Amino acid sequence: MPLTTIAKLLQEARHVVVFTGAGVSAESGIPTFRDALTGLWSRFDPAQLATAEAFRADPGLCWGWYEWRRLKVLQAQPNAAHLAIAELAQHVPKPTVVTQNVDDLHERAGSQDVIHLHGSLRAPRCIDCGHAHVTSLPSNELPVDGCRLEPPRCAECNGYIRPGVVWFGEMLPESAWSAGLTAAGNCDLFFSIGTSGVVFPAAELPLRALGAGARVVHVNPVRFEVSGQEVFLQGPASVMQELVESAFG
Numbered sequence: 386m387p388l389t390t391i392a393k394l395l396q397e398a399r400h401v402v403v404f405t406g407a408g409v410s411a412e413s414g415i416p417t418f419r420d421a422l423t424g425l426w427s428r429f430d431p432a433q434l435a436t437a438e439a440f441r442a443d444p445g446l447c448w449g450w451y452e453w454r455r456l457k458v459l460q461a462q463p464n465a466a467h468l469a470i471a472e473l474a475q476h477v478p479k480p481t482v483v484t485q486n487v488d489d490l491h492e493r494a495g496s497q498d499v500i501h502l503h504g505s506l507r508a509p510r511c512i513d514c515g516h517a518h519v520t521s522l523p524s525n526e527l528p529v530d531g532c533r534l535e536p537p538r539c540a541e542c543n544g545y546i547r548p549g550v551v552w553f554g555e556m557l558p559e560s561a562w563s564a565g566l567t568a569a570g571n572c573d574l575f576f577s578i579g580t581s582g583v584v585f586p587a588a589e590l591p592l593r594a595l596g597a598g599a600r601v602v603h604v605n606p607v608r609f610e611v612s613g614q615e616v617f618l619q620g621p622a623s624v625m626q627e628l629v630e631s632a633f634g
């Protein structure tokens with residue numbers, strides 16, 4: 386479907402859900418999970434670092450990986466896609482941003498009430514007692530690419546501090562998941578941007594929207610098969626800027 390036709394859908398929409406994955410932050414320099422990694426971390430499979438078992442087996446490796454990602458995020462800026470998504474709030478009666486990302490680039494672009502399905506890099510906690518840990522600002526101790534870093538210890542029980550993200554095998558935060566489901570079930574236009582759509586339950590959301598009668602638009606530079614009811618917009622996430630300009634000038 387041409388961009389101008391999607392822009393028309395956007396103009397007419399009452400409730401727009403923007404569901405994002407790692408690809409929306411790619412143009413800010415944050416590596417995605419399933420695209421080839423460069424540098425020393427390319428030796429590791431991110432999915433294998435994203436479990437409680439991996440953390441317990443090698444806390445320094447796992448913490449080092451997440452601290453490296455946190456550093457990348459701190460050094461990054463929101464890109465044109467984050468900004469265009471935030472701008473939707475000025476034009477659309479009800480925009481809802483639901484993200485699988487653990488960065489804060491949507492918020493820094495101006496989006497409000499972002500639903501984080503997979504937690505946040507900014508909310509580490511004790512792996513044993515759950516006590517919240519106050520993150521320190523970047524220091525010289527931040528890991529260089531591919532390095533282990535000993536996690537801090539919990540002030541309450543001396544357990545290891547773990548990243549505040551959702552790992553494979555863990556439940557999504559209940560309030561975020563329920564808000565995501567509600568938004569997907571009530572919207573009339575659903576954008577799925579920069580996600581491979583292979584990690585469940587998050588990947589259920591476009592299906593939920595489709596089932597409830599919404600138009601679903603996938604934005605991705607890599608074409609994949611979609612059903613006849615879905616729309617594919619091929620391009621990087623920043624094509625959202627062109628779309629918002631085309632719809633609202």
Ligand code: OAD
Nearest residue numbers: 406407408411417418419485579580581582584607621622
């Ligand atoms: P993936 O790394 O699986 O997929 C990234 C998607 O972004 C791919 O479809 C790419 O084609 C696309 N992409 C790459 N560059 C892009 C760009 N410039 N603009 C738009 N799209 C681009 O990331 P996610 O789908 O977010 O979960 O992964 C889902 C979950 O799996 C993550 O939240 C994380 C991960 O393991 C957990 O850690 C639980």
